[in-house]
Amino acid sequence: MKILIIEDEKKLGTALKKGLEKEGYVVDLAFDGEEAKYIIENNFEGYDLVILDIMLPKIDGISLCKDLRAKNFQAPILMLTAKDKVEDKILGLESGADDYLVKPFSYEELLARIRALLRRPKNLMPTVLKVKDISLDTVSKRVFRGDIEILLTNKEFAILEYLMRNVNRIISKEQIISHVWGYESDTLSNVVEAHIKNLRKKLERKRDENIIETIRGMGYRIKE
Structure with missing residues (x-):
């Protein structure tokens, strides 16, 4: 399974990449929305999951998510954010995200969310x-x-x-x-x-x- 992490906090993004690679995933990392958009557009069907921070430079996570869904990008999107208000969660989900995780979060919970998203019927693959x-x-x-x-x-x-x-x-x-x-x-x-x-x-x-x-x-x- 191949995952794209889009996170402007370089320390967090790099740590997540290393951790997920140890779990057996192939992981790419982008630090802003513009870079992420370029990567996805050049590898449109290459990702099984996207982990997307909302607060990104150049193109914010909400705008990027809406743009990808408008172009029929099918991979599940897990949003990360420091905002925990109900309206913020609704905004994220309505932009096309499949799940929402509030910072700070436990690494074990992130793994559980990833596995759950990859088990969903539209992404179901034989084990x-x-x-x-x-x-x-x-x-x-x-x-x-x-x-x-x-x-x-x-x-x-x-x-x-x-x-x-x-x-x-x-x-x-x-x-x-x-x-x-x-x-x-x-x-x-x-x-x-x-x-x-x-x-x-x-x-x-x-x-x-x-x-x-x-x-x-x-x-x-x-x-x-």
Whole structure:
């Protein structure tokens, strides 16, 4: 799952990013509304959740939320604010936010809200992905080929999950970098190639077909 945090308090934003990455999420971070708008418009369907502070420089959170919903941005939006008046909460929800969390908040509550939003029907995804005899459990972070467990690194797991969620689709190296390493990552394409090579070694058996196909000049694909 990929999350965008939009928070002008750099210390808080950076702490949330690090914490959520430890939980297994891929996280991008923007410090003002204008930067966030640019990131989303260039990766419109790339986020599963947005955490949005209301009090932002350049474009405030309410205006940004309204603009995104007007453009049919579908990902759930969790608003953060220091304002706890009922009218402020109503304003946030009526602008298109799915939930509202007042600062200061506990990190455990934030995690609970995130999980609840990602479980909502319009965002519901299977927790166990299966392609051929490969199964990937997104909760336990375990991968099996048949009855044999395959031990993967965090990045290998994230790449495999991304490919399996997009079965039969060609995914470019750039898309993998953005989704697995983050929007502003300076990761090179040869790093992706190295991870794909390692994935193949771990997943494939002797005289086996390529589980992960290379589509020359385009990217990679897992077929059913």
